[in-house]
Amino acid sequence: MPQPLSYTLVITGAPWATQAPQTALSFAQALLKAGHRIDRVFLYGDGVHLASALSAPPSDEQHWPRLWSEFLSGNNITAVACIASALRRGIVDKTEQARYELTASNLRAPFEIAGLGEWVEGNLKSNRVLYFHGTH
């Protein structure tokens, strides 16, 4: 098959508020099946809600944070939630919990907190950068 390409996927739409996490996951699965590579998944704006460990949807609905974390872990894909977006929305890891003296942390593995530099790097290094937005 022709040369595999590398992708950075940016998700800016939140689960259950937009289709972004679903479209992105279906795309990502098809991408790997076609033999291409995902360099990283970057959550920005409302997309950071996908990295919450505390989502508790009804049992008959798709559990987007869990589906995504299984996909990322199962395929060893780097996944980052943008720190500025995450902190505002209360998505924090243990480091930020300590820094801001918050009562809990709730970042779902394997997501990590990082800055926009990760997105800039994707822009530089990946063959393709795709965005999965909401509809506002």
Next chain:
Amino acid sequence: MPENTTATLHIINKAPEHARFRHCLASAQQGDTLLLIEDAVLALLDRGKQLPGASYGLEADANARAVANRVPADQLVDYAGFVQLTVNHSRIINW
């Protein structure tokens, strides 16, 4: 005539009434491809919309909205087709 001659893949997920839809259509050049995903698949039925020649809807979104059977089959692509479109275009705008 614009300098850039790279064919562009425009991917849009907004319903046809959304302001950004108009800007997307206005920006599509000869040779570009338009991929309608999520709510944007409705544009395939919108008689008021002039879509560029190479316009496709994402099949799953057309099925969800019960529009797939009102659109020619060769205008729908599945997620594998979505992937292939992104492989074929080095310039992609996500509207």
Next chain:
Amino acid sequence: MTTLIVIDQPPYGSWAGRDALDMTFSLAAFDQPAAMLFLGAGVNWLCKGQAADAVGQKSVAKNLSAAALFGVEQILVDAQACAQYGLEFDDLLPGSTPSESISETLSQFSRVVFAG
């Protein structure tokens, strides 16, 4: 390989514009070429005299005015939308360039990005 970041939402009602600004300034901070286009209702980000504190927000006027110093190559503004919102060139923060044709403007950039 200049990236054009597009803002088409007005200020204060949503954060899309701020997220777009953060992306732009991040590119510039990493010495990557970046430009901005204010499109449609987004042109109102460039209006002089915004009193953001009236709604408990920070104004971005200083950031936008200093964009060139931060390394942002161009600030383009949708001329048609300015006319629609009754904005003359003097009503806008300094340093912007009018875009008469959005299609033409977009075609000049290898990457075009919306923050949301």
